[in-house]
Amino acid sequence: MDRYFEKISFEQFKKDILDDSILYEEYELPSRSTVSAAGYDFHAINDIDIKPGEIKKIPTGIKAKFLDDEVLFLVVRSSMGFKYNVRMCNQIGVIDSDYYNNIDNEGHIWIALQNEGNETYSIKKGDRYCQGIFTKYLTCGEKVSNERTSWTGKPKR
Numbered sequence: 001m002d003r004y005f006e007k008i009s010f011e012q013f014k015k016d017i018l019d020d021s022i023l024y025e026e027y028e029l030p031s032r033s034t035v036s037a038a039g040y041d042f043h044a045i046n047d048i049d050i051k052p053g054e055i056k057k058i059p060t061g062i063k064a065k066f067l068d069d070e071v072l073f074l075v076v077r078s079s080m081g082f083k084y085n086v087r088m089c090n091q092i093g094v095i096d097s098d099y100y101n102n103i104d105n106e107g108h109i110w111i112a113l114q115n116e117g118n119e120t121y122s123i124k125k126g127d128r129y130c131q132g133i134f135t136k137y138l139t140c141g142e143k144v145s146n147e148r149t150s151w152t153g154k155p156k157r
Helices: 010-016 021-026 078-084
Strands: 004-007 040-043 048-050 055-059 062-065 070-076 086-088 093-096 110-115 121-123 128-136
Touching (some): 010 021, 048 110
Antiparallel strands (some): 004 062, 040 128, 048 121, 070 093
């Protein structure tokens, strides 16, 4: 299989989310709701409330494996932005293929949402709140490093 989603390890789950093996076993991998859907829906692990003006960093419990010449774009579900003025802080998340299994966090994907509306926005456990879209990308042939760098810009070892 060229691309797939999987859960982070239970050890990473305990570190990032909660030491709860039942919750770990029951949360869902992203999935498409119809055969024509481009996006894989991410489902909330827990209930989430985002107050007006608030930013919430949401752990997905998910990592993604895909080909080197592909990227995973993350976008908020359109109804959230259009109806409720809830947005991803970076508007579009860009997940590179070498993020998978990195030494910092196994490639655990997080989503940062901001409520720019006037009312608290609630996401219930299991609700879809984000979509992931895989696509190919082109490069211009420049020389680049084969090593992913940390947030500090230093190569990972």
